[in-house]
Amino acid sequence: MLLSGRELITSLHGLALGSVFLLSYAGGMAELWSLRHDWVTTTGVRTHLRRLAFGTWVMAIAGWLTVLTGAYLVFPMYRASAPPATADLSAYPKAFILAHPDLAMLQTIGMSWKEHIAWFAPILATAVAFVVTRYGFHLVSQPRLRQGAMALFTIAFLAAGIAGMFGAFLDKAAPVR
């Protein structure tokens, strides 16, 4: 087979769900940015808000699915303990990384930060999606709220970006197979 079951799960987590989260940021940010009273007509506001609500909820749901698959499907495979006296640690990524001092930082800094900061993304994205859905029309006349939504949206993207970057490094150094 081209991919093992374990590789399919990691691909679903990082390549599929994680990518949807990161890609939907660009569209959502553009819509939030242009939701200004001097740029859009009333018809435009309605159209913007429909797209924006859809995009932000896609981002929030993708974020939750990414962290849940990461924490409960991928992470247990990554941190599984190797049986004593196992010489080949390639099936035990965490043990493999810690056994190589030049890679250990990927665990002590990379995975340690990634596993927690990743959860910021769906929390912040959900708050933004909620604000857009329930109070979207008022974001046009309350620029502070719109700026707040844009700021949290951007932090959610950066948090997911940090997690995704370390995920890619870890998968390069010690893939889950």
Added chain:
Amino acid sequence: MQVLTPPADRTRVQLQPQDLPESHPYEPATYALEAPNGPPAAALLGAGIGVLVLGVIDLLAKTVPPFDALLSWYPPTGDLSGITSLSVLAWLVVWAGLSRAWRGRSVDSGRVLGATLILTLLGVIITFPPTALLVPW
């Protein structure tokens, strides 16, 4: 510029998007839609607090072993299961509490936004693993 007048039997608060002519630019100064900003501000501040709580629980788990031992709710995932579940729960409770407290009210959105950003950045800093080395206990 055409000046729009709200229908006589409606207040400004009740005005809805469908009341506006299709082709006219959206003009809040002319056709202001005043609504309490408490609930959306609660969602933003609640997220900031949730993120900080996650950072603090993570820091305590890293530095207080007996606390860390209590967080392994799903052993294959280890303490991550307890840290994140507890944080998500705290976030939802704080959000619900703020929404209830600020329902129908308007708050200073600038201060709320500032506080949210500070809390979120603190959360980012606290979760950065070397920060645990600075903890005095």
